[in-house]
């Protein structure tokens with residue numbers, strides 16, 4: 001298949017090229033994002049391979065379909081950027097990589113928790129300047145504390161497995177209870193109770209119209225003072241402006257985020273020579289108790305390999321008229 005691969009970095013190109021030896025697709029890499037403008041380049045392509053911040057709105061999908069594209073292969077788990085109704089009505093298939101390595105995201109989640117709690121990000125800066133003062137670096141034991149896990153799918157379960165090792169009491173919320181979570185000792189409860197009791201809250205649910213800004217001023221109000229919040233899911237789950245107010249009031253004691261609601265303007269690029277115009281981001285990132293990573297939770301050797309192999313196989317199965325099991329349009 002002739003595949004236009006958008007938003008590629010060197011690590012994507014290396015893993016896709018390596019695994020494509022078994023598939024022989026014709027891959028053309030673009031380092032820029034898919035937008036209404038770049039979609040116009042796609043005459044003669046059968047497929048588009050897109051990533052988390054590519055634009056797959058109705059307008060873009062219409063351009064792709066008019067150029068003869070038949071399938072969108074998301075090389076990620078989330079598909080919140082794809083207008084599925086339009087894809088369906090245009091006869092476009094959409095495939096994804098549902099589970100490339102839940103442990104990669106779970107381990108990054110724990111990395112954010114530990115760094116924030118024990119102020120490792122601050123200690124790193126200080127010791128480089130021979131400042132060995134411990135003032136302001138006090139943390140707390142995770143052992144015996146309560147963590148609330150919102151979303152108990154693949155990544156939520158992988159995270160619970162690690163949290164259990166810390167000796168934490170685990171609360172869980174998910175509209176569909178997962179027996180694996182119960183087996184691991186998690187206690188399912190409703191959101192209000194989770195907000196009320198959790199010392200740490202970690203988000204592992206997908207982004208949807210219903211849960212857009214699920215953590216807003218009203219939700220923060222119900223939480224414990226000084227709560228730690230971790231988001232490695234999707235930026236739109238947190239109302240960033242409300243989070244700033246909750247940080248100012250010390251309602252949020254620590255915020256660790258790998259995703260941000262306006263990340264498409266920032267993440268995956270070197271902006272160190274630019275003046276960042278996003279004031280909300282600037283205010284958040286200036287807080288000593290906020291730790292950002294730039295959507296890197298997936299970035300492990302194992303995850304990249306699985307993403308490449310599954311994506312290329314999804315396309316190969318479509319070409320053969322077969323199902324891979326990773327179709328979103330059914």
Ligand SMILES: NC(=O)c1ccc[n+]([C@@H]2O[C@H](COP(=O)([O-])OP(=O)(O)OC[C@H]3O[C@@H](n4cnc5c(N)ncnc54)[C@H](O)[C@@H]3O)[C@@H](O)[C@H]2O)c1
Pocket residue numbers: 077078098099102105150151152153154155156173174175176204205206207211232233234258259295296297298299
């Ligand atoms: N930062 C990264 O690099 C990265 C990488 C992969 C995935 N993700 C994000 O992680 C999310 C979770 O991935 P997964 O593989 O565990 O998905 P999954 O489909 O296995 O699990 C998601 C779970 O969330 C539950 N859920 C849905 N709506 C909910 C709600 N409103 N409240 C609570 N739970 C709800 C579902 O019932 C399901 O059990 C993805 O949707 C994606 O946004 C981020």
